[in-house]
Amino acid sequence: xxxxxxxxxxxxxxxxxxxxxxxxxxxxxxxxxxxxxxxxxxxxxxxxxxxxxxxxxxxxxxxxxxxxxxxxxxxxxxxxxxxxxxxxxxxxxxxxxxxxxxxxxxxxxxxxxxxxxxxxxxxxxxxxxxxxxxxxxxxxxxxxxxxxxxxxxxxxxxxxxxxxxxxxxxxxxxxxxxxxxxxxxxxxxxxxxxxxxxxxxxxxxxxxxxxxxxxxxxxxxxxxxxxxxxxxxxxxxxxxxxxxxxxxxxxxxxxxxxxxxxxxxxxxxxxxxxxxxxxxxxxxxxxxxxxxxxxxxxxxxxxxxxxxxxxxxxxxxxxxxxxxxxxxxxxxxxxxxxxxxxxxxxxxxxxxxxxxxxxxxxxxxxxxxxxxxxxxxxxxxxxxxxxxxxxxxxxxxxxxxxxxxxxxxxxxxxxxxxxxxxxxxxxxxxxxxxxxxxxxxxxxxxxxxxxxxxxxxxxxxxxxxxxxxxxxxxxxxxxxxxxxxxxxxxxxxxxxxxxxxxxxxxxxxxxxxxxxxxxxxxxxxxxxxxxxxxxxxxxxxxxxxxxxxxxxxxxxxxxxxxxxxxxxxxxxxxxxxxxxxxxxxxxxxxxxxxxxxxxxxxxxxxxxxxxxxxxxxxxxxxxxx
Numbered sequence: 178x179x180x181x182x183x184x185x186x187x188x189x190x191x192x193x194x195x196x197x198x199x200x201x202x203x204x205x206x207x208x209x210x211x212x213x214x215x216x217x218x219x220x221x222x223x224x225x226x227x228x229x230x231x232x233x234x235x236x237x238x239x240x241x242x243x244x245x246x247x248x249x250x251x252x253x254x255x256x257x258x259x260x261x262x263x264x265x266x267x268x269x270x271x272x273x274x275x276x277x278x279x280x281x282x283x284x285x286x287x288x289x290x291x292x293x294x295x296x297x298x299x300x301x302x303x304x305x306x307x308x309x310x311x312x313x314x315x316x317x318x319x320x321x322x323x324x325x326x327x328x329x330x331x332x333x334x335x336x337x338x339x340x341x342x343x344x345x346x347x348x349x350x351x352x353x354x355x356x357x358x359x360x361x362x363x364x365x366x367x368x369x370x371x372x373x374x375x376x377x378x379x380x381x382x383x384x385x386x387x388x389x390x391x392x393x394x395x396x397x398x399x400x401x402x403x404x405x406x407x408x409x410x411x412x413x414x415x416x417x418x419x420x421x422x423x424x425x426x427x428x429x430x431x432x433x434x435x436x437x438x439x440x441x442x443x444x445x446x447x448x449x450x451x452x453x454x455x456x457x458x459x460x461x462x463x464x465x466x467x468x469x470x471x472x473x474x475x476x477x478x479x480x481x482x483x484x485x486x487x488x489x490x491x492x493x494x495x496x497x498x499x500x501x502x503x504x505x506x507x508x509x510x511x512x513x514x515x516x517x518x519x520x521x522x523x524x525x526x527x528x529x530x531x532x533x534x535x536x537x538x539x540x541x542x543x544x545x546x547x548x549x550x551x552x553x554x555x556x557x558x559x560x561x562x563x564x565x566x567x568x569x570x571x572x573x574x575x576x577x578x579x580x581x582x583x584x585x586x587x588x589x590x591x592x593x594x595x596x597x598x599x600x601x602x603x604x605x606x607x608x609x610x611x612x613x614x615x616x617x618x619x620x621x622x623x624x625x626x627x628x629x630x631x632x633x634x635x636x637x638x639x640x641x642x643x644x645x646x647x648x649x650x651x652x653x654x655x656x657x658x659x660x661x662x663x664x665x666x667x668x669x670x671x672x673x674x675x676x677x678x679x680x681x682x683x684x685x686x687x688x689x690x691x692x693x694x695x696x697x698x699x700x701x702x703x704x705x706x707x708x709x710x711x712x713x714x715x716x717x718x719x720x721x722x723x724x725x726x727x728x729x730x731x732x733x734x735x736x737x738x739x740x741x742x743x744x745x746x747x748x749x750x751x752x753x754x755x756x757x758x759x760x761x762x763x764x765x766x767x768x769x770x771x772x773x774x775x776x777x778x779x780x781x782x783x784x785x786x787x788x789x790x791x792x793x794x795x796x797x798x799x800x801x802x
Contacts, residue, residue, distance in 0.1 A: 178242065179228065179345055180296050182257040185308060189334040193311060194257045198619040199228045199342035200299050206263055207346040208283040219346050222283045223265035228342065236260050240474055261345060283347060293351040299343030300617060308332035339617050371423055372475040376416060377483055380438060380447050382490055386579065389450035394439035401440055419455065419476055420468065435476065452483050460499050495577045495586060518650065520580045523587060523635040526648045533666035540651040542632045546670050546684055548644040563645060564672055564679040570636050572618065572680040578633055587635050587649060588684065591628040592662045595688035609689050611669065618673040618682050625683045631659045636681065662686045
C-alpha cells in the first residue's frame, strides 16, 4: 500500500480519494538513507511499475496485495488506497558498487520491517478543512474559530484535493502507519507456470509495421520445429507463445496460445503487431480470454516489459501498454486489425471560415472547436478566450495511428451520451459528461478513458480565422449513437494546466448542452484561469429545442449592462408563479439613457437569433430600452 485514501495522517494531512492520480509509469522507487526533513538524502533503488486504486477487498481480489499482509483490525475491506508494485534493481557489485550497496541495505531494512513507503508529489492542491470533512473551511469559519473562547477543540487538517504521485520513497516513519510491510518476492520471473516470462529479450524485434497473420505465423513456427514430422521439437514450438495450458497435453498445439513470434527470413523475431493484438485481447477486445485472472495479470507484466523494450528500440515513448497508461481506447489504434491511415487526412483543412464539426460520407471529420476572439461569457468585466498551446498540442496528441510511413500522433473526440454526468461539487448543475473541474490533466484524461472515442483527430492553429481546427477520421469502432452525437456539432474543449499554461487535453462531444466558439466555464486558482471547458451556457429547454430564451435573456441582459458602462443592478423578482429578471439603471446626471446604443445592441441580438420569435427574450430586457 502506497497511501490510504480518505484517511488522516498523524501530522494532519489527508488525500481526497477522487483527486489522487500518478505520473506515467514507471516511477522512481527511492530509499531515504538518513532520517531527515522531507525526503532529503534519498536515492533511487528501484522502480514502481504499476499503481492501482481501489478498496482493500479489490486489492486482494485482483492480486494487488497478498491477503496475508492485510490485518483485519487495521485494514477494513472498504478502505480505499493506492497499491503499488515494482522492482528493486539487481546490479553487479563490481559494475555499480554504490547502487548495489544501497539496494542491499534497503532490502535488509524492508525485510526487518523498519521502513515503509511514502509518496512524493508531482503537483498538488490542498485546502484547510475540518478533520474528516471534504469541504474547505471558509475564512469566516476560520476567523470564528480563532475568536471562539468556548474552549471547544476543533481539529483541522490539510486536505489534498489534487495529488499526483511522482515517486515513492522508503522511509523510517511513513506518514501512514498502514503502509507496512512491503513484501519482497525473490523470483519475480516465476510469475505462474502457465506464462513464459523469459527469453523474449533474446529475440530481435521485427519491423513495427510488419503485418501479423496469426495462422501463417503458426505454420512457419510449426514447420521450423518439425511439428508433424518424425522428431517434433515441442520445446522449440512453445518458445513462440506466451501461454501454455498446464492441463493440456504439451505435445499438442492446443496446449499453447498467444503467439507473438514469427519466422522472418528464417529468423525468429518478436512481431510488434502480435504484441499489440495480445494487449488488445487482455483488455477485452475480440471477446477477451477465458484464462484465469492470475495468468492474465502475469501475462500483462510480461507484455508490458516488451512494450517498454519496443519504446526504447523504436525511440518512441508513445508505445505504452494500454493498462499502464490507463487509456484503453488506444487499443483501437494499436492492434493487428487496425487500418492504415493516410497522414494527409490529419493535415490543416485550410477552412475558409469558422466551421462547426463536419462529418463527410466517407468518415472524414473536420471543423473548429473554439475561436480565440470570442470572450468567455461567464466572466464579467474581463475577456477570457480559448488558450493557445505552448506545446504544439502535444498533450492532446497522445495516441498513435498507423500510416504507410510509420505512425501519426493524434487526439480523440469522446462522448458519454449523457450517461457520465458530471457529479462533482464544482460542476454547478452542468448535466453533460465533463470531467470534474478540480481534476488535473491526468485525472481529466482518466475520466475521458471511460467514455467512447468517436473520432481520431489532430488539431492546430487556424491563423486566418483565429481559431483551433481539428481534422481526422471517425473511429471504426464508434457506434451509430456516438456518431449521431458528433453530428450535432456541439463540442467542448477541455483545457488543463500543464507546464504553467492551459493546454488542450480532450475534446468532448456534448449530448445535452449547447456549445459555442468558445463558451467555456472556468475555475480560478491563485487569480489565474485554472481549467477551461468550452461548454455552452445557453442550454436548450425541454419545450423549445432551439434556444433557451430565458437563459439567453439573462446572459444578454448582463452583456448589455456591461457595455452600457453604467451602474446596473439585476434583481430577481417573484411575480406570482413566475420569476422575472428586471434590470435597473441609475440615471445619468441629466436623467437620459443612451437609447441609440441600446437600440444598436438589441439589433445585434435580433440578428443573432436569426429571425426567431424573440418576444419572450425582449420582454426580459425591455426595461433597458
